[in-house]
Amino acid sequence: MNNMLSPRLLFILLIIIISGGYVLAQDNPPPEMNRPQPNAEPQAKRPNLLRMLGLTPEQAQQLRQINQERKPQMDAAMQRLRQANRALDETIYADNIDEGAFQARLKAVNLAQAEVAKLRFTNELAVRRILTPEQLGRFREMRRRFATPQQDGEGPRGMDDRNPVPRNQQRPPQ
Numbered sequence: 001m002n003n004m005l006s007p008r009l010l011f012i013l014l015i016i017i018i019s020g021g022y023v024l025a026q027d028n029p030p031p032e033m034n035r036p037q038p039n040a041e042p043q044a045k046r047p048n049l050l051r052m053l054g055l056t057p058e059q060a061q062q063l064r065q066i067n068q069e070r071k072p073q074m075d076a077a078m079q080r081l082r083q084a085n086r087a088l089d090e091t092i093y094a095d096n097i098d099e100g101a102f103q104a105r106l107k108a109v110n111l112a113q114a115e116v117a118k119l120r121f122t123n124e125l126a127v128r129r130i131l132t133p134e135q136l137g138r139f140r141e142m143r144r145r146f147a148t149p150q151q152d153g154e155g156p157r158g159m160d161d162r163n164p165v166p167r168n169q170q171r172p173p174q
Contacts, residue, residue: 053142054135067123074116080112081115087105
């Protein structure tokens with residue numbers, strides 16, 4: 001037989017390749033049967049923390065209000081942080097290094113990070129204030145349980161529970 005492909009076989013292969021390209025280029029979402037249901041699976045994996053804490057309806061309403069008030073402030077603060085980081089990156093990787101511009105951009109990033117941290121901690125304090133002592137105890141236990149321990153018994157951020165300084169920044173004993 002001839003080593004060359006017949007024109008008909010070549011034509012069929014070409015059609016298959018072209019149609020495969022069209023199929024792969026489509027932007028259609030996957031069929032509904034393959035998508036997880038919005039409330040079906042995540043609820044099975046994630047416990048209802050509000051129920052586990054035993055919040056009253058009034059407390060739950062207070063939490064919702066705190067989050068509604070905080071969200072626009074946090075969104076704006078995060079946007080400022082992203083912009084400050086972007087400006088700092090542009091300054092660092094500019095063709096010519098401008099030390100003054102670098103220091104100004106670095107200060108802007110630090111201020112934006114401080115604002116985000118202040119909003120987060122203020123929110124945590126507001127949430128803490130609505131919890132009863134029993135709920136606070138449950139909350140602390142849940143935080144311990146859900147924290148992903150690191151090596152050497154460190155907590156989720158590389159912190160030792162007894163010492164707030166990260167272990168990699170502690171001085172060795174002398």
